[in-house]
Amino acid sequence: MTLSGLLSQCLALVLALVLAPLLTGWVNQWRAWLQNRSGPGLLQPYRMLHKLFNKESVLAESASPFFRAAPYIIFGCMTLACAIIPMLSTDLPLSIAADAIALVGLFAVARVFLSLAAMDIGTSFGSLGARREMLVGFLAEPALLAVLFTASLIANSTALTTIVTSLAHREFAIYPSLAFAGIAFTFVSFAENARVPVDNPATHLELTMIHEALILEYSGRHLALIEWAASLKLFAYSCIGLAIFFPWGIAEAEAPLALIFAIPALVSKLAIGGFLLALIETLSAKMRIFRVPEFLASAFMLAVIGMLVHLLLGV
Amino acid sequence: MLSLLPIDGVLAVIAAWLSIGICGVFALRRFAFVSRVLFPAGGLVCLALALFALQALFQSPQVAVLPLGLPGLPFHLRLDALAAFFLLVIGGAGAGVSIFAAGYFRQGEGTPPGLLCLEYHVFLASMAMVVLADDAYAFMVAWETMALSSFFLVTANHKVPEIRDAGFLYLLVAHVGAIAILLCFGVLQANTGDYTFANMRAQSLTPFWASAAFLLALFGFGAKAGIFPLHVWLPEAHPAAPSPVSALMSGVMLKTAVYGMVRVSFDLLHLQLWWWGALLLAVGLATALFGVVFATVQSDMKRLLAYSSIENIGLLFAAIGLAVIFNAYGMRALSALALTACLFHVASHALFKSLLFVGTGMVLHATGQRNLGRLGGLVRFMPWVAWLVLIGVLASSGLPPLSGFASEWLLLQTFLFTPGLPHPFLNMVIPVLAAAVALIAALAGYAMVKFFGVVFLGQPREETLREAHDAGWLERIGMLWLAAGCVVLGLLPTQFIVLIDRVTIDLLGWGLGRQVAQTGWLILAPFSVERASFSPLLFFGGVLFCSVLAFLLVRAIYHGHMRRAPPWDCGFAWQTARMQDTAEGFGQPIRQIFEPLLRLERHLPTAADREPRYRVVVGDHSWFRLYLPIAHGVEFLARQVGRLQRGRISIYLLYSFLTLLFMLFLVR
Incomplete structure (x- = not known):
């Protein structure tokens, strides 16, 4: 473990924790602007977190210890996920802890804990949300894995740092396999982050909500942690996407000074990505819940086609 | 100190189990003695077995000949690395289940406790014998003993008609499978008349006969393992048994079929063809998908777990299939990786499925309910x-860092890195199948x-659930042991792979241990x-x-x-x-x-119903499309044969006379 590796690791972690709510705020702000609203401002998520942390936590009478432990575990999972994704530099000491498959496993742990926590109280909304979340999850997880497999097959490795390094060193061109994988990844990230065609983060309508139904019983610091973890998840997903499909500007082990340029590169890529996310959300309508499996199955198929294209044509 | 060879130790363990069982017969109704002395003793013997197996893994194969059986046909036994590994699994999972069983069995449930003790320990001993056997005769005797003892255990509560039905179905499929295994050994000995495994290893069959032997083995062991479409007995029989027995059957007994498959295809057969592997892979993945879809729609908790066992067996067979494919093309490193993934999952599934089944046993005892719709909030x-x-559930879902994820990770690695297979189609399809494994997981x-x-979780759906009591201390120890196994296996996979390494080196001449030693014990990097x-x-x-x-920070700030x-x-x-x-x-x-996969019977209420009822029955297509037609065919044939049976002496005399005439005509 080198000093620069340690430095880039800490920098990435701190950046993720600090910037994640800002990214959420940025997306929400753009959504507001695109819908001709003035919007709450970029810093609204921080105010929200501060407010929630200060409030006392109201716990349902029937809540078991599992319910109280889940927010911390989910937050821990998302933090680790942000720590192992090569967003700034491929020189990450922690990246040996988990490769692409384990990263998906990490998201799965968070999902299972959130769903189980939602079922813990025993209200009809909680279990409804858990059921829907697992429905989205069981289709999105293999699709995400298939996207990562495509990249792994190209790089001949499932280690995220190796994947990013080898993709960054390829000739600049549009690769068909990655194009398919990219579309699939976009679909999956919309579903996994509870974004508009699949779920609406701004609604509490019984018939449609997924993520909000899961966390209906949480309040105070527990809710704050879950909201923060959700921001971290959006941040992590954006960073995986950027690292695999737009891997430029990411520093490498041989060039620790590039870290200085990696930060503005990442921030500008995230800014563009966030704007596009808001744009797509504004342009599309929320799907019925029964259409979600079709949406995700098409993502899965696209990802598999991406793999096949790579295996058949080698591109 | 007395130096004891591991094989002698294992034989002593088997003898100890049998004598514990016989003690049980003499204390037929002395419940306290059986449950507080005999079962814990059996658990300790399981631990001893695990230790002997561990010792045997690091020693060269040992043989023994037991002067049992028919004259001139003694039992040949051999303890090599593969056998030792499976003995380790039997011992490790068996120890937890036995100690749990000591606290679990209650008075006055069907079979008297002493008899249950005999059947239980004979079951354990026969599983160890199956793994140890080195000739077809000993193998079949042990295999049949295993089937029969587990049949009696399944029907422990024989007063319930469903349990009797489940038991008979199990017995039938077990015997159909056993016939196929017997035929497989018949092909393997290649007309030499010598049924020792040593002789089978020495034969070199033509590809045709080798394929015949392989297919028979797949059918026979597949029937025991619950491979689609031979799975129908499994969701009936496993839930019917008392929970510790379900745990042993799902967790351990199914693994003897995996053992048999590995033994036949990697040890007894001298050659391997790629399409065997492709077949195993296809059948395995189909089984896994089928099992997991059915598991999600079950509303009986033990049936849910039984279907989940079908899923895991499917993944195990798929892993064996990959190992066969790679080995057929001489890619020993990848073959070793696939086999390592398979054996890792064997151990991991043995632990978490036993844990889950004994957990359902606790729920069953505390609440009397198996129906998920009447539970909750426990x-x-x-x-x-x-x-x-919860530990078992997380391991079973394949979530890191528990044991289920480690084996799944190894399996996905095997699927992904298949470059250089000389077969272009396989080269392309196998990585894509990784996506299917991801879906199944x-x-x-x-x-x-x-x-x-x-x-x-949730709130108790019935008021009576509020009186549910927690596990007793013996049950807790048993469950803790199994849960600890899941955690340790998950956190320290490299150490466990060093053990599996002995098996793969023995069978394939290659192991992952070297690489593991290079990267250190902390990191799993095949x-x-x-x-x-x-x-x-x-x-x-x-x-x-x-x-x-x-x-801490939230609290502090x-x-x-x-x-x-x-x-x-x-x-x-x-x-x-x-x-x-x-x-x-x-x-x-x-x-x-997944509606097309399932056979749904819906009873929807109409608007005019006074007492509206909604009912959905999920059935299995294979039962209606495959098994019932076969059963009807057999019934039809039996009726035709039954016409001969008139019940009048004169007609039977006529038959004898006609037969005699016919014989005379033949020998004329």
């Missing part, structure tokens, strides 16, 4: 069981969330760190560190104030436990998506 009344089962997570969420690495301890430490730090209040009722003040999602409701999306 985490408040049985915290020990709930938290330990994700669905397994769905089934497990349903299982745990509906049984242990090829190199650049290519793929996973470090469960770092992973677990990372999540734990972040979680605990978050907890803000506060820890908390207030209890009724759950939010959305303005509708009359919420009851019946309004929670049911097990059927939770499985509904899967039922809708």
Whole structure:
């Protein structure tokens, strides 16, 4: 473990924790602007977190210890996920802890804990949300894995740092396999982050909500942690996407000074990505819940086609 | 100190089990003696078996000849690395289940406790003998003993008609399978008349006969393992048995079929053809998908787990298939990786499935319910069981850092890195199948969330559940042992792979141990760190560190104030436990998506119904399309034959006379 590796690791972690709510705020702000609203401002998520942390936590009478432990575990999972994704530099000491498959496993742990926590109280909304979340999850997880497999097959490795390094060193061109994988990844990230065609983060309508139904019983610091973890998840997903499909500007082990340029590169890529996310959300309508499996199955198929294209044509 | 060869030790273990069983017969109804002395003793003997197996893994194969059986046909036994590994699994999982069983069995349930003790220990001993056998005769005797003892255990509660039916179905499929295995050995000995495995290894069959032997083995062992479409007995028989027996059957007995498959295809057969592997892969994945889809739509907790066993067996067979494919093309490193993934999952599944089954046993005892629709909220009344089962659930869902994920990770690595297979089609299809494995794993997570969420979380769906009692101390020890196994296997996979290494070196001449030794014990990297690495301890430490730090920081910076209040009722003040999602409701999306796979019978209420009832029965197509036609055919033939039977002496005399005439005509 080198000093620069340690430095880039800490920098990435701190950046993720600090910037994640800002990214959420940025997306929400753009959504507001695109819908001709003035919007709450970029810093609204921080105010929200501060407010929630200060409030006392109201716990349902029937809540078991599992319910109280889940927010911390989910937050821990998302933090680790942000720590192992090569967003700034491929020189990450922690990246040996988990490769692409384990990263998906990490998201799965968070999902299972959130769903189980939602079922813990025993209200009809909680279990409804858990059921829907697992429905989205069981289709999105293999699709995400298939996207990562495509990249792994190209790089001949499932280690995220190796994947990013080898993709960054390829000739600049549009690769068909990655194009398919990219579309699939976009679909999956919309579903996994509870974004508009699949779920609406701004609604509490019984018939449609997924993520909000899961966390209906949480309040105070527990809710704050879950909201923060959700921001971290959006941040992590954006960073995986950027690292695999737009891997430029990411520093490498041989060039620790590039870290200085990696930060503005990442921030500008995230800014563009966030704007596009808001744009797509504004342009599309929320799907019925029964259409979600079709949406995700098409993502899965696209990802598999991406793999096949790579295996058949080698591109 | 007396130096004891491991094989002698294993034989002593088997003798000890048999004598414990016989003690049980003499104490037929002395419940306290059987449960407090004999079962724990059996558990300790299991531990001894695990230790001997561990010792045997690092020694060269040992043989023994037991002067049992027919004259001139003694039992040949051989303890090599493969056998030792499976003995380790039997001992390790058996120890937990036996200690659990000591606290579990209650007085006055069907079979008297002493007899149950005999059957249970004969069952354990026969599983060890199956693994140890080195000739077809000893193997078949042990195999049949295993089938029969487990049949009697399944029908322990024989007064219930469904349990009797399940038992007979099990017996039938077990015997159809056994015939295929016997035929397989017949082909393998290649007309030499010598049924020792040593002779079979020496034969070199033509590809045709080798394929015949392989297919017979696949059928025979597949019937025992519950491979689609031979799985129908499994969801009937496993839930019918008392829970510790279900645990042994699902966790351990199914693995003897995996053992048989590995033994025949890697040890006894001298050649391997790629299409065998492709067949195993296809059948395995189909079984796994079938099993997991059915698991998600079950509303009986033990049936759910039985279907989940079918899924895991499918994955195991798929892994063997990959190992066969790679070995057929001489790619020994990848073959060793596939076999390592398979054996790792054998151990991991043995532990977590036993844990889950004994957990359902606790729930069954505490509440008398197997139906998910009448359970719920048990985490408040049985915290020990709930938290330990949670470990099993997480392992079974393939979540890091527990044992299920480590084996799944190895398996996915095998699927992904198939470059250079000389077969272009396979080269292309196998990585794509990795996506199918991912889908199966994700669905397994769905089934497990349903299982745990509906049984242990939420509010109790029946008032009687509030009186549920937690596990006793023997049961706790048994469950703790199994849960600890899941955790240790998950956190320290490299150490366990060193053990599996002995098997793969023995069978394939290649092991992952060298690479593991290079990268260190902390990191699991089957090829190199650049290519793929996973470090469960770092992973677990990372999540734990972040979680605990978050907890402490939130407490320190803000506060820890908390207030209890009724759950939010959305303005509708009359919420009851019946309004929670049911097990059927939770499985509904899967039922809708995979409708073509399932045979659904829906009874929908009409608007005019005074007492509207909604009922969905999920059936299995293979039962109606395959088994019932065969059963009807047999019945039809039997009726035709039955016409001969008139019940009058004169007609029978006529038959004898006609037969005599016919014989005379033949020998004329």
